[in-house]
Amino acid sequence: MGRRCRPPPAQVxxxxxxxxxxxxxDSTDVEALEEIGIADFTRVVVGIGTDLEASILTTALLVxxxxxxIWVKALSGQHAKILERIGAHHVVFPEHEMGERVAHLxxxxxxxxxxxxxxWVFAKTLPPRELVGVPLGESRLRKRHNxxxxxxxxxxxSSFTHAGLDTVLTYGAEIVIAGRPRDVERFVDLD
Incomplete structure (x- = not known):
């Protein structure tokens, strides 16, 4: 945890x-990190909210x-560049990524x-009319929609199974498709 924002005892x-x-x-204090045995961990997630200084110092100490x-939450592109330069192995933008996902949904x-x-994305959707009742192998789906x-x-x-060339979709089925984002978006908009 960063030094300025500590969770309430009930949350801990x-x-x-x-x-x-x-x-x-205090994750910005190397002695505190050593005391809790952080050097024995193989994976650490730094999810410090808005305290850029604490996020950067903590990441540097972990390196x-x-x-x-080391996985670190970034708040901006500049923050991400700094985190990568000091040695963070994975930099994520959870709010941005969730926002994109919700926008698609x-x-x-x-x-x-x-x-x-x-x-490259995977999307879960309902099949468009043109696929219903047609074996996937005869649909020319990849050629027509990528x-x-x-x-x-x-x-x-109650669960998903592999789709094969002989799979015939119905209106109530759910499908998982894979492709480039723009192709998947266009496919999902078919009716």
């Missing part, structure tokens, strides 16, 4: 039952202590959206 108590190790410490896998028939990288149905959950089933 609640998390102690859910996580393997929960402590309150100096030789933590092999509220825009139409999309049920879920997972970005593997900026140029997406692939990778999984299907029939309306009568």
């Amino acid at each position: 108590q609640r998390l102690a039952g859910q996580l393997g190790q929960v402590v309150v410490a 100096d202590l030789g933590i092999p896998d 509220v825009s139409g028939r999309l049920l879920d959206w997972v970005e593997l990288d900026p140029e 997406v692939t149905v990778v999984s299907v959950k029939p309306e009568t089933a």
Whole structure:
């Protein structure tokens, strides 16, 4: 934890039952980090909210202590560059990423959206009319829309299964498709 924002004791108590190790410490103090044995950890997540100084100092100390896998929450592009330069292994923008995901979800028939990288996504949606009743192998889906149905959950089933060339979709089915974001967005807008 950063030095300026400490969680209330009740929150620490609640998390102690859910996580393997929960402590309150000044993460910008190397002695405090050494005292809790942070150097023995193989992965550390720095999720400091708005205190840029504490986030940067904590990350630098973790790098100096030789933590092999450091994940850090960034608040801006500049913050991310600094974190990467000092040695953070993974820099994430959780608010931005969740905002993009929610924007995709509220825009139409999309049920879920997972970005593997900026140029490849998986999306859960309902099949458009043109796919209903047609075996996927005969649909020319990849050639026409540049997406692939990778999984299907029939309306009568409780879980997903692999989609094959002989899979025939129904209106109540859910499908998981993979492709480039713009192709997936166009496909989801079909009706």
